[in-house]
Amino acid sequence: MMSFNVANLIGRKPLSGLGCALALTALGGCVETPNFSAESAVTATGQLASVGAPEAVVLFIGDGMGVSTVTAGRIYAGQKLGLAGEEHLLSFEQFPDVALVKTYNTDMQVPDSAGTMSAIVTGIKTRAGVxxxxxxxPRGDCKAALGAEVETLMEALEVRGFKTGVVSTATITHATPGANYSHSADRNWESDADMPEAARAAGCRDIAQQLVEFAASTPGSDGVDVILGGGRAHFFPDSVPDSEYPDKTGKRRDGRDLTAEWLAGADNRTYVWNTEQFEAAAGGSGQVLGLFEPSHMQFDADRNTTATGEPSLAAMTEFAINKLKAMSSGKPFLLIVEGGRIDHAHHGNNAYRAMEDTVALDAAVHRATEMLSDNALLLVTADHSHTFTISGYPKRGNPLLGLVRGPDGELMKDLNGQPYTTLGYANGSSAAAEAAARAKNGGKPITLTDEMVQAPNYQQTSSVPMRSETHAGEDVSAYAIGPGAAAVRGVMEQNRLYNVMADVLSEALRQPAGR
Ligand SMILES: [Zn+2]
Incomplete structure (x- = not known):
């Protein structure tokens, strides 16, 4: 277990420290200063110290988890604990090393998840969409992509016999997980049905196919060892009904059942698609493929928590760490964990689900800190930000999802005399929805109530009308603990996060690659 205890850090007891007592005791909360004992791997001269083999490298991506999402997530999580909220810290905010990360793609000022995750896992910044x-x-150009593949950290470890895992609440073929094990000229080529005929004819393979063929097409590798996420429709033919929703089918046009092919590819493999099967597959050291929804897994706020439902991100993280530890017999392993749906909630201007999924990611990171030693590098970051804002002068402890109330509890009003919320977006689908509602109301604005804005499906206000809210281009933060963590500092190009992980794994990466 890592040498700090999150429970201690969010203790409610006021400390004797003057600043803390003055600032926070009136609100019933006070935060102890974290006392980290994790060894820095960088010497005073900035040289990387010889750290030997780490226990593991675990990379957590909050998809779309920009700085405002982390701040709001911290307040939201704190308020769920009965605190005012602002004084709270998420588990990874207590890591000792932090950097700001520049997220642009080589061709975009405001990036997408494909180019950004490719940068993090290959060390090469690239275009959006690939x-x-x-x-x-260029994006979508199969011929140009063949031969332009850049080796990923996961591939480099797999060909040297190390164990790897990928976990996401999005489809497992989505951009963030997919960048680890596949090379695709277009992030949307999740199954053969999503690809142009010409691309398939030119020899490009869809992303699901690349995942199940990973061992066969990567000499020396036994395949990605733990694979947990959504998106099973991309693995089944369009003639086969879905295991959970009989009115739905798979999506593949080539008639292939990729789960059957994956199971036949090696001994001791297990395929699961619900919580009961997932729990039965825990323990032991066989490879596991878990696909819990035809498309993305549910938002954590909506998740079916029964045996026939789907596991939480924290449960999947725990499962993957246990498996990879058991398979690795002391050798370092790599695990990638994505909270994939923070991004989707933001795209829908729905702060509530974005907050719940941020809390779910925080729980997964916390679980990992409990399970791994000081000799594991944990890195938590986002691929890009969103146009999400926290504003309007709410008083301390004001409900994060609520209407803005000022220092004396008075309802704050805009220039039109209307109440407004703390959270909002620069653009998105709510702008057009609001305009339509106003038109129906004889041109007058709809007066918001606390009940309206705290409803789970409420869409926060946005300014520029769009079909879907967009990503944002400001820096994201990165948080690190463990060997090599001290290299996460200052303002970093996103692709340099690759070097932070590769440096710690340098001994492993010096091993000869298999054939
Ligand atoms: Zn997005």
Whole structure:
């Protein structure tokens, strides 16, 4: 277990420290200063110290978890604990090393998840929309992409016999997980049905196919060892009904059942698609493929928590760490964990689900800190930000999802005399919805109530009308603990996060690659 205890850090007891007592005791909360004992791997001269083999490298991506999402998530999580909220810290905010990360793609000022995740896992910044392909190949150009593949950290470890895992609440073929094990000229080529005929004819393979063929097409590798997420429709033919929703079918046009092919590829493999099967597959050291929804897994706020439902991100993280530890017999392993739906909630201007999924990611990170030693590098970051804002002068402890109330509890009003919320977006679908509601109301604005804005499906206000809220281009933060963590500092290009992980794994990466 890592040498700090999150429970201690969010203790409610006021400390004797003057600043703390003055600032926070009136509100009933006070935060102890974290006392980290994790060894820094960087010497005073900035040289990387010889750290030997780490226990593991675990990379957590909050998809779309920009700085405002972390701040709001911290307040929201704190308020769920009965605190005012602002004084709270998420588990990863207590890590000792932090950097700001520049997220632009080689061709975009405001990036997408494909180019950004490719940068993090290959060390090469590239275009928006492509998965672990060099920027020389235009998006969607199969021929240019063939031969422009850039090796990922997961591939480099797999060909050297190390164990790896990928976990996401999005489809497992989505941009963030997909960038680890596939090379695709277009992030949307999740199954053969999503690909142009010409691309398939030119020899490009869909992303699901690349995942199940990973061992066969990567000499020396036994395949990604733990694979947990959504998106099973991309693995089944369009003639086969879904295991959970009989009115739905798979999506593949080539008639292939990729789960059956994956199971036949090696001994001791297990495929699961609900919580009961997932729990039965825990323990032991066989490879596991879990696909819990035809498309993305549910938002954590909506998740079916029964045996026939789907596991939480924390449960999947725990499962993957246990498996990878058991398979690795002391050798370092790599695990990638994505909270994939923070992004989707933001795209829908729905702060409530974005907050709940941020809390779910925080729980997964916390679980990992409990399970791993000081000799594991944990890195938590986002691929990009969203246009999400926290504003309007709410008083301390004001409910994060609520209407803004000022220092004396008075309802704050805008220039039109209307109440407004703390959270909002620069753009998105709510702008058009609000305009339509106003038109129906004889041109007058709809007066918001606390009940309206705290409803789970409420869409926060946005300014520029769009079909879907967009990403944002400001820096995201990165948080690190463990060997090599001290290299996470200052303002970093996003692709340099690759070097932080590769440096710690340098001994492993010096091993000869298999054939
Ligand atoms: Zn997005």
């Amino acid at each position: 998965l672990s392909i060099a920027p020389s190949a």
